[in-house]
Amino acid sequence: MALRKKTKADAIDAFFADISTRGQIPVLGTMEGRLRFDVSGTRGVEYWYVTLHNGEASVSHKNTKADVVVRIAQDLFGEIVEGRKNAMAALLRGAMEAEGDFRILIAFGRLFPGRHGSKGRVAPILEVDQQR
Amino acid sequence: MSAELVRILEGNTFVVSDTRGDIEASRKDPTGLFSVDTRFLSRWVLTVNGSRLNPLTVDDVHYYETRFFLVPGTGTVYVDSKLSVIRVRTVGDGFRESLAFLNHEDEPVDLDVRLEAASDFADLFEVKDALKKKGRYDNRVENGHLILGYRRDSFVRETWIRASGSPDIDESGIHFPVHIAAHGRWSSEIEVLVDVGSGTEQSDQPKVFRANRRPRRDPARGLDKWLDRAPSLECSWDPLKRTYQRSLVDLAALRFSTLTMPNHALPAAGLPWFMTLFGRDSIITSLQSLPFTPELAATTLLALGERQGSVIDDFRDEDPGRILHELRYGELTAFEERPHSPYYGCADATPLYVVLLDEYERWTGDTKLVRALEFEARAALNWIDEYADLQDNGYVSYQRRNERTGLENQCWKDSWDSISYRGGKLPGFPRATCELQGYAYDAKMRGARLAREVWRDPAFAQRLEKEAADLKRRFNRDFWVRDGEYFAVALESDGRQVDSLTSNNGHLLWSGIVDKSKAPAVVRHLMGPRLFTGWGIRTLAEGEGRYNPIGYHVGTVWPFDNSFIAWGLRRYGFKKEAAAVAMGILQAASCFDGRLPEAFGGYRREMTQFPVQYPTACSPQAWSTGAPLLLIRAMLGLEPTGDYLIVDPVLPVEIGHLELLDIPGRWGKIDAFGRGLIDTSRAGSKRRTQ
Numbered sequence: 060m061a062l063r064k065k066t067k068a069d070a071i072d073a074f075f076a077d078i079s080t081r082g083q084i085p086v087l088g089t090m091e092g093r094l095r096f097d098v099s100g101t102r103g104v105e106y107w108y109v110t111l112h113n114g115e116a117s118v119s120h121k122n123t124k125a126d127v128v129v130r131i132a133q134d135l136f137g138e139i140v141e142g143r144k145n146a147m148a149a150l151l152r153g154a155m156e157a158e159g160d161f162r163i164l165i166a167f168g169r170l171f172p173g174r175h176g177s178k179g180r181v182a183p184i185l186e187v188d189q190q191r
Numbered sequence: 192m193s194a195e196l197v198r199i200l201e202g203n204t205f206v207v208s209d210t211r212g213d214i215e216a217s218r219k220d221p222t223g224l225f226s227v228d229t230r231f232l233s234r235w236v237l238t239v240n241g242s243r244l245n246p247l248t249v250d251d252v253h254y255y256e257t258r259f260f261l262v263p264g265t266g267t268v269y270v271d272s273k274l275s276v277i278r279v280r281t282v283g284d285g286f287r288e289s290l291a292f293l294n295h296e297d298e299p300v301d302l303d304v305r306l307e308a309a310s311d312f313a314d315l316f317e318v319k320d321a322l323k324k325k326g327r328y329d330n331r332v333e334n335g336h337l338i339l340g341y342r343r344d345s346f347v348r349e350t351w352i353r354a355s356g357s358p359d360i361d362e363s364g365i366h367f368p369v370h371i372a373a374h375g376r377w378s379s380e381i382e383v384l385v386d387v388g389s390g391t392e393q394s395d396q397p398k399v400f401r402a403n404r405r406p407r408r409d410p411a412r413g414l415d416k417w418l419d420r421a422p423s424l425e426c427s428w429d430p431l432k433r434t435y436q437r438s439l440v441d442l443a444a445l446r447f448s449t450l451t452m453p454n455h456a457l458p459a460a461g462l463p464w465f466m467t468l469f470g471r472d473s474i475i476t477s478l479q480s481l482p483f484t485p486e487l488a489a490t491t492l493l494a495l496g497e498r499q500g501s502v503i504d505d506f507r508d509e510d511p512g513r514i515l516h517e518l519r520y521g522e523l524t525a526f527e528e529r530p531h532s533p534y535y536g537c538a539d540a541t542p543l544y545v546v547l548l549d550e551y552e553r554w555t556g557d558t559k560l561v562r563a564l565e566f567e568a569r570a571a572l573n574w575i576d577e578y579a580d581l582q583d584n585g586y587v588s589y590q591r592r593n594e595r596t597g598l599e600n601q602c603w604k605d606s607w608d609s610i611s612y613r614g615g616k617l618p619g620f621p622r623a624t625c626e627l628q629g630y631a632y633d634a635k636m637r638g639a640r641l642a643r644e645v646w647r648d649p650a651f652a653q654r655l656e657k658e659a660a661d662l663k664r665r666f667n668r669d670f671w672v673r674d675g676e677y678f679a680v681a682l683e684s685d686g687r688q689v690d691s692l693t694s695n696n697g698h699l700l701w702s703g704i705v706d707k708s709k710a711p712a713v714v715r716h717l718m719g720p721r722l723f724t725g726w727g728i729r730t731l732a733e734g735e736g737r738y739n740p741i742g743y744h745v746g747t748v749w750p751f752d753n754s755f756i757a758w759g760l761r762r763y764g765f766k767k768e769a770a771a772v773a774m775g776i777l778q779a780a781s782c783f784d785g786r787l788p789e790a791f792g793g794y795r796r797e798m799t800q801f802p803v804q805y806p807t808a809c810s811p812q813a814w815s816t817g818a819p820l821l822l823i824r825a826m827l828g829l830e831p832t833g834d835y836l837i838v839d840p841v842l843p844v845e846i847g848h849l850e851l852l853d854i855p856g857r858w859g860k861i862d863a864f865g866r867g868l869i870d871t872s873r874a875g876s877k878r879r880t881q
Contacts, residue, residue, distance in 0.1 A: 147533075148524060173504030181590060
């Protein structure tokens, strides 16, 4: 099989596959609820349904009622799940739209990675400029 | 100048105008209509026959409403007008303005009335820098509205303006051809709505953020109910009654709702520029107001828990378990040019989160909330050891990873020169400031109590207590400045003590990390002439290299700082000293008509006779508003113990009789009484030789 470049669609597939197989996800806390992501790309709109229940996330394409509905372009969503864009910022600039219970969306947002390339530490600074 | 500006607000929508009610934004006068951290009007100017009006009086009816009484004509000290103009402005999802003209002549009059409107849609962060905008403006007249619009990709912000009486509308304002009969009256109702419309939808209705879409409550009734619910204070010293009332009203004005909890309020940090969720400020103010308005603490805990850090993100200085520093909704945040979505660069909010959760339960008995937030509290406790020990020495320290737009100083003294050696030299990073170790100790002790009594996890409780005891032992060894007998303000990453004498010592008493044997020496410093001015305790002691009585964190007196120090003095049994600090700050408050500024000058009291206000952008400031409340608690010695409230009053003699009625808590409602017996007038005046 020929190698092909990983697409944003692949990244989204991998993200949902990952969260649905993780089992207990502590950062979800006690949040319960259902989300629907309407991801629009070149192939049309793909619908992802996520249920948060007992600290686990389950994912399907099967139509169910959702407490919060998110509409987003595939490219942007791909960048969010890769840690290249931030979901809350996307929401503020209208690039991602959400309707319904925001508490569930914010809890779900804990599953998105931090900014790409983050290291968690920087080199100590020994001298500080004494004048400003 | 800001002293002459008029500010009104509701939630995070606020209007800053001149005394005519006009808005003409400039770099010097940051006026405007602001909402969701964006300016929606930068120009709003009323003219009559082409001329501006003159203000007669401004009546700040409520924090959300102002009345402007105006007359035409300029350039003379005499006012002999045949025309009066009244503008009444009320803030909501934008504002409403009732415009009324009264003709006092025996003849009818024809007037050209015009309201100029424009907006630059500046992000709050841009207001003072006048940055060039990257999007385009789009003003239009549609369906009887003047719509001022701004668009950058999918980011859309619009201002919708309409007026009653079918005026002429063009793209720069509204024109009213006005005819008023002899001794007649003309009026118009103008509505200005802020809109965060989306880039993809066309709509004939302005769309507002969910937090603003709540059913409009009547602010007046809301305020009355708020005041009714709080304990009532009776006292023979009138200034305290006034200060208490002022604090409650200002606290009401500072209430802020997040997107996810539109029907619950928490304290925002300051009015108007900091009307948003801040980790540190919201927690501190919730702690101060717990005995009076405990619901603020509950909302703060929930809102901060919701946004607790979950990943490592260097741009936002985020770590798992970390409590946020600041949340913003403006354009720069939306395009990730600023990290405030939210930003996490703050080292004290996380341990203080656990402290607030425990203190909240001790007062209210609300174990349901403590159980609901068990994960968040454990994550916060984990952050202390797992992510905050940047020097790998067992102490909490901070250093920003976002070196462009992150915060350099992540403790409450957040100015660039606030942490210094005696000689004035500044330490490097990471910095482990002393009060952070106190908060961490307290968080572990309180976390242990919650683990044992609510989460039923005695093993975790035992571990936390062991860690706390170990931290306390090391701290009293490593931070103690032997030749001065006080605690160093910080440790450098190479282990050296940053050895200046600061008010942070008082916070250490509050946290309980100070060995009992060391407390008397610490208190001698706090109440001694290098720190205590007569009004309160300075941030940095006189005689230190960077000391400056009007330097932001290097010599001024901060009321909030002093309120925690008073609480700390009580904790170690120094009741008279607590009363002296409380009295100094409360007397200062009476000089400011009951509204304490963020900080005031650190001059000796006998030198200025009057506390010298430090110029700050925000008033009221939430934690200054909360300071008198905590001082009242400290003077009355209110301490919840089991299902009881201990009352142990030690009051200054000037206060006379003090009663606080209907204090809410797990006991239902309780009254506290006290009588002033302590002479605090000589506190701090005794000079000690160093």
